[in-house]
Amino acid sequence: METEFTPFASLIGGLLIGSAAILIMVGSGQIAGVSGIVAGLLRSPENGSSWRIAFIAGLLGGAAIAVLAGLFDPGTVRFPATGLLAAIAGLLVGAGTSVGGGCTSGHGICGLARLSPRSLVATCIFMAVAFVVVFITRHIL
Amino acid sequence: MQVIIALLSGILFGLGLAISGMANPAKVLNFFDAFGSFDPSLALVMAGALPVTLIGYRLVLKRHAPIFADRFHLPTSKDLDGRLIGGSALFGLGWGLSGFCPGPAIASLVTLSPEPVIFIIAMLAGMLGAARLPRLRPA
Numbered sequence: 001m002e003t004e005f006t007p008f009a010s011l012i013g014g015l016l017i018g019s020a021a022i023l024i025m026v027g028s029g030q031i032a033g034v035s036g037i038v039a040g041l042l043r044s045p046e047n048g049s050s051w052r053i054a055f056i057a058g059l060l061g062g063a064a065i066a067v068l069a070g071l072f073d074p075g076t077v078r079f080p081a082t083g084l085l086a087a088i089a090g091l092l093v094g095a096g097t098s099v100g101g102g103c104t105s106g107h108g109i110c111g112l113a114r115l116s117p118r119s120l121v122a123t124c125i126f127m128a129v130a131f132v133v134v135f136i137t138r139h140i141l
Numbered sequence: 142m143q144v145i146i147a148l149l150s151g152i153l154f155g156l157g158l159a160i161s162g163m164a165n166p167a168k169v170l171n172f173f174d175a176f177g178s179f180d181p182s183l184a185l186v187m188a189g190a191l192p193v194t195l196i197g198y199r200l201v202l203k204r205h206a207p208i209f210a211d212r213f214h215l216p217t218s219k220d221l222d223g224r225l226i227g228g229s230a231l232f233g234l235g236w237g238l239s240g241f242c243p244g245p246a247i248a249s250l251v252t253l254s255p256e257p258v259i260f261i262i263a264m265l266a267g268m269l270g271a272a273r274l275p276r277l278r279p280a
Contacts (some may be wrong), residue, residue, distance in 0.1 A: 003168040003180045006161075010182040013161020014189020020153035021190070022197035027146030029207035029214050032154060034244035039268045051147035056247060058151020063248035065152065066159035077249060078167035079256035081239035090246075090260040092235030094267020097243060099274075100228025101216070104242045105154075107229070108187070113194035114215070121221050122229040127173075129233025134173035137238070 001078055009071075021110050024055070033106020034059070035097035100126075142209040155248050161186045164248040166240025173237060228271075 021032040028051065030037075041052040066072035081089050097103045100122055102111060107126075111119020162168045162182050171180035206212055236242050241249075241260050249257045 001167050001171075002178045003162070003165065003171050003182075005180050006182050007185050010161045010163075010185035011189040013157040013159070013163065014186040014191075015193055016153050016157030016160065016189075017186065018157075018190040018193030018197065020150045020157060021194045022201060023153065024146055024150035025198060025207065025213070026201040026204070027150070027207055027209050028143045029210045029212055030147070031214065031216070032150060034154075034242075034247065035268075038243060038265070039272070042265060042268055043272060051143045054144045055147040055151040055154075058148040058153075059155040059158070059244065059247050060151075060250060061148075062152035062155020062157070063159040063164055063251045064155075066156050067251050071156075072159035072164065072251075074252040077165045077252045077254070079240075079254060080167055080170050081241070081260075082256055083259065086239055086241075086256050086259045087263040089235040089239030089241060090263025091267040091270075092231050092238070093242060093246075093260075094235075094264035094269075095271040096228045096231030096233070096235060096267075098228065098268045098271035099224050100230075100232055101218070101225060103232060103244070104236075105244050109190050109194055110198075111216075112191060113198050115195075116216070118216070118218065118221060118225055122225055125226060125229040126233035126236060129230050130237035131173045131175075133234055133237025134170055135176065138174055138177050 001080075003076075003078075017105070017109065018113075021105075021113070025110075031106055031110045033102050033110055035093075035103035036101075036106050039098055096126075146209060154244065157186075157190075158245050158248040159251070161189075163245045164251075166245065166249070168240075169242075169245065170237070170240040 172183035
């Protein structure tokens with residue numbers, strides 16, 4: 001399914017994501033890595049995790065504000081994976097980000113911004129694998 | 142105060158994901174479909190986020206401590222080990238199959254569609270499962 005190239009909106013969105021990462025680092029000294037924040041909440045929910053809940057609530061709230069402000073139309077969203085495939089993908093993403101220590105935000109943005117070699121390796125691997133998976137599922141299978 | 146900072150950071154992050162189009166998994170997958178319905182938007186998201194964060198971190202990490210906490214919580218591991226490589230490959234597999242990664246999946250809950258709900262429940266199960274697995278080799 002085609003989607004429209006949105007250079008301006010995507011650049012602005014990226015600037016906002018970067019600002020979010022700087023804010024939580026300068027304020028609280030934390031990496032804005034979504035998988036790490038969620039996994040930390042799962043591992044010790046009772047242990048000083050209110051900031052994690054606040055971040056996740058804010059993430060959802062920010063997306064909701066974008067909808068209300070007319071900056072994001074949920075009607076344009078399409079889900080390439082439904083049902084069982086969405087569940088399998090979720091298991092893989094959950095296990096993979098736990099074992100690999102991060103996701104697109106933690107490794108791909110915060111880690112690369114810290115010039116971390118681990119994050120560079122992780123980002124190259126998950127981007128390359130996703131590229132190969134999309135090529136296989138769309139052009140070979 | 143750390144809760145307020147986290148809430149504000151989360152709101153900025155969620156706004157950014159939604160405005161950038163990354164809360165739409167179809168758009169994410171099209172970034173990887175260079176030989177099909179290619180949509181380079183994700184590269185622009187990185188082009189917006191990375192330089193800002195790189196410069197911002199440089200300035201922030203010159204401080205002795207964050208404003209509202211006693212220290213910076215930065216990853217200390219330096220190993221390019223099997224866990225990093227294998228875990229990232231598994232993540233890439235799930236990402237490539239669905240177009241979902243953790244942040245955008247949470248943001249896309251605002252579509253009130255069942256897919257992000259299914260994905261997130263499975264993702265939480267995957268995180269819990271991975272945390273329970275014994276380490277196969279010293280990391």
